[in-house]
Every structure is written in C-alpha cells, then in structure tokens.
Amino acid sequence: MKASRLLHSRGQVSIVGVLNSTAFQETLEPDGRGGHWLKVSDRLRRAAGAKPGDSVSVEVSPLTREPEPKVPPDFRKALAAASAGVREAWKDITPAARRDFIHWIVSPKQAETRVRRIVTACDMLAKGKRRPCCFDRSGMYSKSLSCPAPHTAGDDV
DSSP states (O other), rough: OOOOOGSSSSSSSEEEEEEEEEEEEEEEEEESSSSEOOOOOOOEEEEEEETTOOOOOOEEOOOOSOOOOOOOOOHHHHHHHHHHHHHHHHHHHHHHHHHHHHHHHOOOHHHHHHHHHHHHHHHHHHHTTOOOTTOTTSSTTOOOOOOOOOOTTTTOO
C-alpha cells in the first residue's frame, strides 16, 4: 500500500514495468483497501523466466498517457448497434472514462446485471454522461474489488 500512495489514483492505474528483465505494460487493479495489485499473466511470467512461488524483481512506473482499453465483444456489439450519437459520445470521452465504463459493465457477478449495464451505459452516453454514475473506482467503499489470493509453489495455476 505504501507504493500505491505515490500513484495518482486509488482506482486502476496503467503502468509500464520490468519483471525480472522482461518489459511489460499493464493496468494495476485496486485492491479495495487503498492499494493495488498486478495480475501477472502466464505469458509474462514465462517470458520473465519465473515460476509460481519464485522471488522476482519488479519495477513499475505510471504511464503518462492512458492507453485505449479493450472493449468486450458484447459491449462492442451494443455500441455498433447504437445510434450515431452514442458512438460519437463513446469516441469523445477519455480512455480513462471508457475504461471506467468497461470496468463497471464487467464487474458484476450475474450475467443479467452485465446485460442491464450495457443497455444503461448506452443510455447514459446518449444523454451525454461521460462516466458511469456512483461507481467506486477504488472498491474501498463498496467493497466490490479485492485482490485474489496469491498462488504458491505447488498450486495449480
């Protein structure tokens, strides 16, 4: 958490870094307690020559410019079917705002909630809203975000 206090947001923060000697670009996720965590993909882990349970060297720094988020297929399809005004509003908001919409859409556990949020997101964009309302980006207040339990040597990864 000490390092997280140096970042510009308690929410997601895009970073560049080096794991062992392997460069990467990722997004730190909020842990719901004021800190952040990094999901290390199997691809990055293998490229860095690390196995679960290994000690590794990690250096990270925040990106100065937010990268474009990956739009999930179901939301991409809804945007394509939406009015030109919705598509224009989507293009007009910042990458961080697009990331917030995407995170808000994909965060619920139930598929029905996700479907409703896609419809609601398109409606909000049509009405000129630039961010999802009342979304706790840090997870500290809603307790909607948390860090997964770490894997240790011998765990199935």
